[in-house]
Amino acid sequence: MSDTLTVTNPAAASAVAEAPRTFGIAAEFSSAADLYHAAEKCRDHGFRIWDVHTPFPIHGMDEAMGLGNSKVSLIALAAACTGTVLALMLEFIPSIWLYPLVVHGKPLDFFTVPAFFPVIFEFTVLCCAFGCVFGMLALNRLPRWNHPLFNWERFAKFSDDGFFLSIEADDPKFQETRTKEFLEGIGAENITLIYE
Amino acid sequence: MSAVATIPAAKSPKVEYFQTNNLGPVFFRLLAFGAVSLLIFLVMTLFASDPQAKRQILFSLLFAYSYFFTITSGALFWILVHHATDAEWSVVVRRVLETMAQSFRYGWVFFLPVVIFAPQVYAWLDVPVGRDPVLDPKRGMLNYPFWTLRAFVIIGGFALIAFLLRKWSAAQDRDGNPRYTVITRKLVFASIPFFALGITFAAIDWLMSLDYYWFSTMWGVYIFAGASWSAMAMLIVITVTLRKNGYLEGLVTDEHYQIMGKLLLAFTIFWAYIGFGQYFLIWYANIPEETSYFIRRNAEHWNWMSTGLVVLHFFVPFLLLLSQSLKRNPGYLRGVAVYCLVIHALDLYIIVLPALHYKDVSFHILDLAGLVMIGCTLAFFFLKNLAKFPLYPLRDPRLKQSINLKN
Numbered sequence: 001m002s003d004t005l006t007v008t009n010p011a012a013a014s015a016v017a018e019a020p021r022t023f024g025i026a027a028e029f030s031s032a033a034d035l036y037h038a039a040e041k042c043r044d045h046g047f048r049i050w051d052v053h054t055p056f057p058i059h060g061m062d063e064a065m066g067l068g069n070s071k072v073s074l075i076a077l078a079a080a081c082t083g084t085v086l087a088l089m090l091e092f093i094p095s096i097w098l099y100p101l102v103v104h105g106k107p108l109d110f111f112t113v114p115a116f117f118p119v120i121f122e123f124t125v126l127c128c129a130f131g132c133v134f135g136m137l138a139l140n141r142l143p144r145w146n147h148p149l150f151n152w153e154r155f156a157k158f159s160d161d162g163f164f165l166s167i168e169a170d171d172p173k174f175q176e177t178r179t180k181e182f183l184e185g186i187g188a189e190n191i192t193l194i195y196e
Numbered sequence: 197m198s199a200v201a202t203i204p205a206a207k208s209p210k211v212e213y214f215q216t217n218n219l220g221p222v223f224f225r226l227l228a229f230g231a232v233s234l235l236i237f238l239v240m241t242l243f244a245s246d247p248q249a250k251r252q253i254l255f256s257l258l259f260a261y262s263y264f265f266t267i268t269s270g271a272l273f274w275i276l277v278h279h280a281t282d283a284e285w286s287v288v289v290r291r292v293l294e295t296m297a298q299s300f301r302y303g304w305v306f307f308l309p310v311v312i313f314a315p316q317v318y319a320w321l322d323v324p325v326g327r328d329p330v331l332d333p334k335r336g337m338l339n340y341p342f343w344t345l346r347a348f349v350i351i352g353g354f355a356l357i358a359f360l361l362r363k364w365s366a367a368q369d370r371d372g373n374p375r376y377t378v379i380t381r382k383l384v385f386a387s388i389p390f391f392a393l394g395i396t397f398a399a400i401d402w403l404m405s406l407d408y409y410w411f412s413t414m415w416g417v418y419i420f421a422g423a424s425w426s427a428m429a430m431l432i433v434i435t436v437t438l439r440k441n442g443y444l445e446g447l448v449t450d451e452h453y454q455i456m457g458k459l460l461l462a463f464t465i466f467w468a469y470i471g472f473g474q475y476f477l478i479w480y481a482n483i484p485e486e487t488s489y490f491i492r493r494n495a496e497h498w499n500w501m502s503t504g505l506v507v508l509h510f511f512v513p514f515l516l517l518l519s520q521s522l523k524r525n526p527g528y529l530r531g532v533a534v535y536c537l538v539i540h541a542l543d544l545y546i547i548v549l550p551a552l553h554y555k556d557v558s559f560h561i562l563d564l565a566g567l568v569m570i571g572c573t574l575a576f577f578f579l580k581n582l583a584k585f586p587l588y589p590l591r592d593p594r595l596k597q598s599i600n601l602k603n
Contacts, residue, residue: 064280069520104482114476166480 020195023148024050024168025179026155027188030059034187035163039064041186042165047169053149053158072135079131080124087123091116148196166194211590212443214582223576230572233565240562247316251552252560254317259548260566261307262402263541264299264574266419270427271393272354273297273420275361276391279384285455287598288588290449292434294365295581296427297358299574305353306570310402311344318343320408330485331408338405346401350394358388365589372591372596395420406551410489412472425463429536432456436530443587450524451601453539455522460464460536464517468510492550497557503544509539542566 029035032054043066052061093148095116096100096108106112137143149155149166158164165188167179176193183191216223237253244250248416268598271293278286286293317323320338323331331338360383368376396416404415412418437455439448478486493502516522516532545563589595 072522104480114472114479115474117476 007028022169022176023151023194023196024166024171025183026149026152026164026166026172026192026194027183028154028157028190029163029165029188032056032163035108035165036061036064038165038186038188042167045173045182047167047173048168049174050165051171053155053162053164053166055159055161055163071139072132075135075139076128076131079135080128083124083127084120086127087120088116090123091119151196152192152194154190154192200486200582212447212587213585214443214579214587216579216583219579223579226572226576226579229568230576231339233569233572236561236565237569248552250313251316252562254313255548255552256562256566257306257559258287258310258402259544259563260316260570261303261310262548263544263567264303264570265307266423266540266544267399267426267537268297268303268574269354269391269398269420269550270423270425271431272300272358272361273391273395273424274427274431275358276384279361279381280388282381282594283303284594284597285452285601287592287594288444288452289431289435289456290365290592291362291585291588292582293427293431294358294362295429295578296434297354298362298581299382300351300355300358302574302577303570304355306566307347308574309352311347314340314343318405318408320405332482334408337400338408343401343405346397350398353390353394357383357391362585365592367584368592369586369590374593389532392416392420395423403547406548407489407492409485411472412478412489414470414477418467418470418474421463421467422540425460425467426457426537427539428460428463429533429540432460432533433537436526436533438587439526447599449590449601450526451603453526453529454520454523454603455601457517457529457532460533461514461517461523462535462550464510464513468514470508471506471509492554493546497554498550499545501542505539505542505546509543513539519562595600 016193024107029038035052035054039061042050043064052058053064054061096112100108102108103115106115149164154162155164156162165183167174167183180191227518240249241253244253275290275293275297276288277283278290310317318338320331320334321340325335336342361380364376364380364383367373394420399416399419403419404410404412426500432453435444452483475490478490492498492500513532513536516535523578549557551565592598
């Protein structure tokens with residue numbers, strides 16, 4: 001009877017065709033230390049697209065996960081340089097070249113730069129801060145409406161007392177059964193397949 | 197009621213002493229260079245015929261002494277900050293800082309001629325009362341007895357603080373009594389206001405009053421910024437050199453280099469901020485009694501040096517110290533630190549010598565000889581002192597955290 005239903009009901013048929021894609025596998029660990037060591041094993045096993053989720057920052061976790069230096073600093077540097085150059089142009093082009101403005105008898109060449117320094121400094125810092133914040137958001141692919149991990153009810157504990165590890169299906173080493181076995185092997189609990 | 201039990205030393209790092217047995221050639225070279233420089237000074241003093249030549253001797257001494265006084269004060273500042281903030285990272289290098297700060301005890305000898313012949317250096321001592329209406333209201337500060345007393349109190353006070361800090365630190369090495377950490381902190385909190393006032397008055401008395409017309413409320417902070425910057429550079433040079441000679445193995449790590457590099461970068465920016473803040477307000481307001489200092493230093497070749505200082509003291513070290521991975525490279529970091537020490541000399545040269553060579557830059561052999569003479573003497577005593585106590589605080593309660601430091 002159910003067979004006939006799926007065949008005859010067009011809505012149900014399309015639902016079958018668009019079966020939810022696997023996002024990855026998530027698992028829970030009982031403590032921060034367990035998660036730390038699990039992260040080291042994940043790193044050594046060669047996973048690339050994976051993450052840990054904890055209620056608080058864990059010291060040395062970036063090393064345990066094998067994360068390198070953040071790329072945010074490069075973005076910040078580029079943004080800061082842009083800010084410096086922009087501020088220099090915004091001040092020198094109008095006040096020195098287009099409409100020379102003598103204030104306090106200060107020189108009309110490069111050596112009037114002390115007057116422009118506060119603005120150059122502030123604009124550099126502003127651009128650098130923007131570079132940091134927006135660079136960080138972009139690298140984290142934020143903001144976003146939702147994340148597949150929130151489909152798992154138990155995952156809500158990540159902001160309370162849960163220590164989670166998730167391996168995404170996009171990882172080249174990801175294979176549903178073998179990854180599950182791997183997680184079991186490193187002492188994970190509540191291993192769950194997450195759908196998008 | 198000192199019923200605190202004796203605590204055994206942490207077992208992992210071994211007790212480490214600085215060995216001076218095979219340093220004979222180094223000591224010989226230091227003494228030889230120091231003696232040659234002293235000889236140059238004595239010869240110059242004997243043959244100094246005109247007043248300008250006599251003043252050159254004193255100015256060179258003042259320049260060299262302020263160079264090492266600022267570095268030593270900076271070392272004292274870093275110890276004070278270490279205890280006041282209960283810092284972890286600096287425990288392993290604290291003994292080096294403590295030994296650096298002992299230099300107050302020896303350096304004053306070279307300042308003595310400047311104090312004795314002060315009227316040759318400081319014009320305000322030569323002006324009779326009632327002659328200069330600008331000077332007369334300042335006589336409360338600028339008079340010889342009070343000025344000498346201040347110099348005595350500043351150097352003596354700093355030397356005493358540095359002595360007590362090392363004494364208690366070394367005492368803790370023997371019995372591991374945490375009481376020393378507590379009383380050190382009490383001493384430090386009492387010393388911080390004294391240190392701040394001391395370095396401010398030293399800056400005003402010895403450097404700013406070279407031109408008694410001029411004043412700047414930023415002056416004390418400006419000298420302090422250079423002092424803490426150069427002391428951090430000196431600490432890096434000494435620590436890396438010790439490490440390369442096999443000392444502090446397993447104690448000082450890349451993490452410590454990175455922190456020291458970070459602080460050097462931070463104080464590069466701090467110096468630039470204070471220096472620019474001082475220059476900017478004076479430049480913009482354009483009030484004659486304030487601008488005299490910069491007008492003198494923005495003329496002829498002094499201008500080249502002042503402009504160069506902006507680039508060499510800020511932009512170059514700023515860019516050199518930006519990268520995180522480069523800061524973790526000890527050889528590189530020491531190179532930058534040596535560079536910083538050279539530039540700190542340029543900074544003080546521009547502060548002191550224009551008062552003598554008003555019109556244009558005029559280098560003198562004594563400027564270099566003074567640096568070599570005081571530097572060799574202080575380095576000699578530094579190495580001797582470093583060997584007296586273990587190379588790091590053996591039983592500091594925070595030693596372990598410091599060794600296992602992570603940035």
